[in-house]
Amino acid sequence: MDAYDPWERMNRFSYRFNARFDEAIARPVANGYRRLPSPLRTAIHNFFSNLREVDSVINYGLQGRVRLGARSLGRLAVNSTVGIGGLIDVAGKLGLAGAPTGLSATLAKWGVHPGPYLVIPFIGPSTLRDGAGLLGDFGASYGVNPAGLYRGDGAIALGVTNAIDLRANISFRYYATGSAFEYERTRFLYTRKRSIEDDRLRRKGSPRAPADGTNQ
Secondary structure, three states: OOOOOOOOHHHHHHHHHHHHHHHHHHHHHHHHHHOOOOHHHHHHHHHHHHHHHHHHHHHHHHHHHHHHHHHHHHHHHHHHHHHOOOOOHHHHHHOOOOOOOOHHHHHHHHOOOOOEEEEEOEEEEEEHHHHHHHHHHHHHHHHHHHHHHHOOOOOHHHHHHHHHHHHHHHOOOOOOOOOOOOOHHHHHHHHHHHHHHHHHHHHHOOOOOOOOOOOO
């Protein structure tokens, strides 16, 4: 269960902070969000998934994966128009399954090492490369600024709503296992998962988009 974790002391502090924040604020808010009518929650989730297609289009292009880039562009066009701004996943019903990607995957595709393990406050397990990828994805979205959503008075509300939706769709709960080695276990699972994904990205050819819309 070893991993390259030179900032372990800081990471453990961030992990404990995230656990307390999640228990006191994030999870209760997410539980309240789950009480909203299912069609409304689905529409909100679809809306944010559609916004993320902007990053997917950009990064599939940078990865040289033209077919998947065209798929993401098609999803963005169809869902933004026929799907009423992304509230309805019309593209998915037409057989264009989502396959989100981002700058971290692009860096991995071209051989950039994940770097040290990093626990990011409010976000969770990551690596130095993945953290830089998150910043890059936000910068790309901010620069493109689809429909003017990433600037102005509504930008903060947009970000908070997105964070709540993401937490509501994650079943993980801190310290649920009761294990004294939860930090090590979470670190191992995250870094192992990223290693498998990196190996797949570096293979020759462009794998097919999965039917469940998971990341590639």
